Amino acid sequence: MTLSVKPAGDAAGLQLVDLSTSSVRELNAALHALGPDTNQTFWKVAHPNGRHAIAAGLDAAIDIEIDGPVGYYCAGMNKRGRVVINGNAGVGVGENMMSGFIHVKGDASQSAGATAHGGLLVIDGNASARCGISMKGIDIVVKGSVGHLSAFMGQAGSLVVLGDAGEALGDSLYEAKLFVRGKVAGLGADCIEKKMRDEHKALLASKLDAAGILGEVDIGEFRRYGSARTLYHFHVDNVSSY
Amino acid sequence: MCGIVGLFIKDPKLEPQLGALLAEMLDVMCSRGPDSAGFAVYGSGKDGTVKLTLRGPAGTDFAAIGAALGHEVTPRDTHAVLTVPAAAEADVRTALKSRFPAIDVISTGARMELYKEVGLPADVAKRFKLETMSGTHAIGHTRMATESAVTTDGAHPFSTGSDQCLVHNGSLSNHAGLRRRLEREGLHLATENDSEVAAAYLTYRMREGDTLGEALEHSLGDLDGFYTFVVGTESGFGVLRDPIACKPAVMAETDQYVAFGSEYRALAGLPGIENARVFEPEPAKVYFWDRAA
Structure with a gap:
């Protein structure tokens, strides 16, 4: 089977791929083959039907719009791409993203943005457990709520939640910055609430701006959470534990 | 998984x-x-009856088992559903055990049928x-x-x-x-x-x-x-x-x-x-x- 990409006549560079007739592997191979000066800068993907690994491993400054729910690891490892998902996303959307932008217009399953180093992930609905687990620089904005163990071992980047957060938020946190507007069911080990100073309000405003919702929510309603820094620094009193 | x-x-x-x-x-x-x-x-399901889902080795003649026991049987591959009056269930199970030891009863119920295979x-x-x-x-x-x-x-x-x-x-x-x-x-x-x-x-x-x-x-x-x-x-x-x-x-x-x-x-x-x-x-x-x- 060969990839049937239909160049559309009306929009320059628009590529249409129907996953009911092409495989994900074919789609991804075509995306990976794009050169730095490609004029195929806008892709539309139809009938994703929850398939896994759609648009994983992108390394191109292109736009991809996926029309429907996706499965696991959608746009994983993304570099520079802008990916819009018109539906829900399965486990690990944007996992290990390096840069670029991912917009989930529905809910995201577990481990959204896990281990990601950069870029922006916006989720219009809820994200379930372990959102931003081991995040290393990504910015995540969730308009709904996040499940338990979100930002677990988060090292860098920010997690902004307009709704509530589940149990053990920020467990074993390093230096990721967490902002939650709603209720937090519980903080994980070494995660504490911190004072919201002007610099933090400015940082939060910049993330809301990037997500296109600055002015829609009151920054004063958010609380900031971060690391108490007692777990990850060596302390001589704990020497017998090593 | x-x-x-x-x-x-x-x-x-x-x-x-x-x-x-x-x-x-x-x-x-x-x-x-x-x-x-x-x-x-x-x-x-029929009032007053239970369905027993039976499983037997490949090639089991379930129709013969149903006939021998005098109850309605519906075979499907290695399984069959035996429909018996609820009051007779215990007797049917005893009869199955003694007369057809290769047959397992894997489920029972008024309406449920159960099928599974490797x-x-x-x-x-x-x-x-x-x-x-x-x-x-x-x-x-x-x-x-x-x-x-x-x-x-x-x-x-x-x-x-x-x-x-x-x-x-x-x-x-x-x-x-x-x-x-x-x-x-x-x-x-x-x-x-x-x-x-x-x-x-x-x-x-x-x-x-x-x-x-x-x-x-x-x-x-x-x-x-x-x-x-x-x-x-x-x-x-x-x-x-x-x-x-x-x-x-x-x-x-x-x-x-x-x-x-x-x-x-x-x-x-x-x-x-x-x-x-x-x-x-x-x-x-x-x-x-x-x-x-």
Whole structure:
């Protein structure tokens, strides 16, 4: 089977791929083959039907719009791409993203943005457990709520939640910055609430701006959470534990 | 890894399609569990009768067994449903044991039929002609074995009570102790499988007066390990995930049905899925639908 990409006549560079007739592997191979000066800068993907690994491993400054729910690891490892998902996303959307932008217009399953180093992930609905687990620089904005163990071992980047957060938020946190507007069911080990100073309000405003919702929510309603820094620094009193 | 599917029909117009829809869902979940498969279907029943699902070696002449016992039998590959008057069930079981020792009774119920075999789930569904079955609700499982061997006995669903069945994705860590406790309470477990212990636990709780919803609530305290369960009773359909949500689950609800899948892919072919309420069941929260309610 060969990839049937239909160049559309009306929009320059628009590529249409129907996953009911092409495989994900074919789609991804075509995306990976794009050169730095490609004029195929806008892709539309139809009938994703929850398939896994759609648009994983992108390394191109292109736009991809996926029309429907996706499965696991959608746009994983993304570099520079802008990916819009018109539906829900399965486990690990944007996992290990390096840069670029991912917009989930529905809910995201577990481990959204896990281990990601950069870029922006916006989720219009809820994200379930372990959102931003081991995040290393990504910015995540969730308009709904996040499940338990979100930002677990988060090292860098920010997690902004307009709704509530589940149990053990920020467990074993390093230096990721967490902002939650709603209720937090519980903080994980070494995660504490911190004072919201002007610099933090400015940082939060910049993330809301990037997500296109600055002015829609009151920054004063958010609380900031971060690391108490007692777990990850060596302390001589704990020497017998090593 | 394993795959679970479930479908609970709300709109009777969809009942004739129950088997066909479940077969498609099972087919998609082959990649999560290629070892073996099984399913339980809640179809029609006659007042005063029970259906015994029998399993025998390949080539078993179920028609002859039905004739010998004087009861109606409907063979499907290695399984058959024997319909007997409820009052005669004990006698039929005794007769089966003495006259046809190679035959196992794998489920009993007013409406439930249960089928499971080793093999690729899509093939298993075809062997039993799942696509021809109708009913109100059904659950199915595709297995990638972890805690016990790849055998027909180890395949899901497990049934430990009349019209009750359970499918499980995960593994339990306190099943040995719980098994001893349940056996002291008089429950009979046919296999060494951890999931059967979960099924027997729910049977035990319901025997003690719990509703299915209450039994699932209690299992949060008594079962240790990873689990996503989908369970069926004569009138109900329930879902439970462990408190850390180790195993995946997606649900969809429309006016016509409630559906469960380990992944969204399994639900993608259902009618009206584009406009369904699709959600991920929360950890440690009991979800339960009942036809009587």
